[in-house]
Amino acid sequence: MYKRQHKKISTGGRDEKFGLSFNEFTTLCKKINEMKNLRLVILGRQGSGKGTQCLRLSELYRTIHISTGDMLRAAVKAGSPMGLAAKEYMDAGLLVSDEVIIGLIEERLQNDDAGQGVLFDGFPRSIPQAESLEVIATVSSVISIEVPDDAIVDRIVGRRMDPETGEIYHVSFKPAPTEIQDRLVQRPDDTEETVRARLGAYHTQTAPLADWYSERGLLIRIDGDASIEQVGASVEEAIASISCCLLYTSDA
């Protein structure tokens, strides 16, 4: 069927489904293929649900998920010199230096899989980081998941992790099964004091990024104060609109 249709349109006919000529059809296929390589920045305060949405999206679209927070936590766990230096800042809710973060990202983007679609989660977190990213990769679009500060404090302070499976629970919104409750742990930077410090860092260093990306026509804001499924649906809608825009604006 595919061969028959391909032969027909390549010899001057038109594609049956979309009514396109051979050239139009191959251009469309090329553009759709490029779309699989979307490089999206997911912006949001800590606890806005961006990590959860990135995990969903990386499975749905088979893109790689680059989380600087996860990379730093892995470095801390491994006890590397960089991890030990970063830990002090992370425990205090402060941002790790731009230099360290940019080095991590540059190294990660050298992996073979980085040629496919990428979701940047928790990076960039400052305008210098965004400027550096601009030099090493083209960002297709930026989705900002927006949640008010007080809702963030409730979400983060009640967050617990199962160290055996890595599953995240919440004391009120997503209680863990009774039999595993005793083994749950709280991330050391998930206390109210640290959360407020992290929100402060977000407002001074990260929030200006939304305007920075908006000036470049790349920002899409999403209401993140809703269920995981509702936010997921809004994010998918945003990605569909980004893909449509690319389809109509990118060069043949």
Ligand code: AMP
């Ligand atoms: P996260 O899991 O994304 O909330 O990150 C946890 C902590 O890692 C943050 O509070 C920062 O201390 C540090 N961190 C993660 N990503 C960055 C970044 N892009 N720039 C600076 N610090 C970061």
